[in-house]
Amino acid sequence: MSVTVTPVSNSARRLSARDLALAAVFAGVTAALGFIPPIYLPFSPVPVTAQTLGVMLAGAVLGAKLGFVSQLLFQTLVIIGLPLLSGGRGGLAVLSGATVGFFVAFSLSALLIGWVTTHLNNTYQWWKGVIIHLVFGLLFVDVLGVAGMMLIAKLTLGKAIIAGVLPYLIGDVLKAVIAALIAHGVHRAYPGLLK
Amino acid sequence: MVVLAVVAIIAQRWIPTALAMLAVVVLAYFLAGIRAKTLWLQLRPMLLMSTFIAVLHALSSNWRLAVVVPATILTLVLLAALVTLTTRTTDLVDVIVRLTKPLKRFGVEPERVGLTLLLGIRCVPLLSGIAGQVREAQLARCGIFDVRAFAVPLIVAAIREADAIGEALVARGFDD
Incomplete structure (x- = not known):
């Protein structure tokens, strides 16, 4: 009989109430970032959106487990409509x-980023x-995305890269930098999240 | 639905059958009583990509692929959207909960999956609300939009919100 309220999960496998809530709010963060009006670059017809920031940030x-669960939840919410x-x-x-x-890559990318961040970039x-x-x-996301385009749109490798990677490249590199700066800010404001 | 999808994938070998499948699915929309405007809203986000794919195939003068591939993608997308349009979200949550039942032996608890899904649905308007507040505060202070000064407070507020939700769940006996 335990009455202590611990924020950490009590067993290795089971996610605590707070863990589930963290996953849920981060699915919400990824959604909220998708509502930011897209930025149009002068040299490309394809807009850059902030949504994939949410994936990297998760x-x-x-970290790996909750980042994965949060993005899997986001994907499930999208699939159910x-x-x-x-x-x-x-x-x-x-x-x-x-x-x-690209869509399938959301949760897998968060999983890998979380795992590597926890193990190689804990401070x-x-x-x-x-x-x-x-x-x-x-x-990683572009490899999965291009594979999907080759499979479904029957494009060759070169054409899939032209359609799905090149227009987004500059925006994506920018987002990788911005996401790292944001994560840095969050970890300073709220330490102890990566365990 | 599944049968139609399989037929559509087989039909993509020839131009006439692929186009016929697209027509069948559009017909299904009208049978389901969905208005043309809703159908158009489903199609619109796909048009740019479909045109792009068609142009890329046409450039390598592969006319069959230029017609068949966009037609098949549109058919499958419309078919899937029809399921979503004609089914309630809560019913789909129930389907997911039922689908996760075989995962019990791997430590997945279907009730928790359902609760997490509902929490997630609730968190979407919650987080857009917080995002709006953070943005207004930021505009009031300096008048320019800076992604970093927007996302850090958004995420910290989100984590605090999660702490509160977690405590509320525990208070209601969620974690025994």
Whole structure:
């Protein structure tokens, strides 16, 4: 019979109430970032949205397990029909569209970023964060995204990269840096999140 | 639905059958009593990408792929959107909870999955509200939008919110 309220989960596998709440609010953060009006770059027709910031931040702030659960929750909410993807997309339709690879990458990217951040960047240094985000938030996501486009849109590798990676590249690199600066700020304001 | 999707994937070998499948799905929308405007709203986000894919295939003068691939993607997307349009969100939450039941042996508790989903649904308006407040505060102070000065307070507020939700759940006997 225990009456102590501990914020950490009491067993290794079970997530505590606070863990579930953290995952839920971070799914909300990813959604809220998708509502920010997209930024249009002068040299590209494709807008840059803040949504993927949420994916990198989930991993970098919450760590592997909760980062993964929060983005899996976000993906599930999108699939059951909430219009949370930037541009107001949502529903099962996301899974049959050409950009499914990028969508699937959300939770896996948060998982990898979280794992590497916890193990190699525990005392959060922002330049390490940038490298982690470039590898697991950008390269990894683009590999899955391009594979999805080749499979569904029957594009060749080169064309899939032209359609799905190049227009976003500058914005994505910027986001990797911004996400690291934000994670750095959050860890300073609220220490003890990465365990 | 599943049958239609499989037929659509087989139909993408020839131009006429692929277009016919697209027509069948559009017909299904009208049978379900969905207005043309709603149908258009489903189509609109897909148009840019579909055109782009068509142009890329046309450039390598592969006309069959230029027609068939966008048509099949549109068919499958519309089909999936039809499920979402005709089913309530709470019913879909129930489906997910039922789907996670076989995962029990891996330590996944279906009731917790359902609760987390509902928490997530609640958190969307909650977080947009906090985002609005942070943004207004920031505009009132300096009048320019800085992503970093926006996201750090947003996330710290979100974590505090999670602490409160966690405590409320424990107070209601959630974690025994």
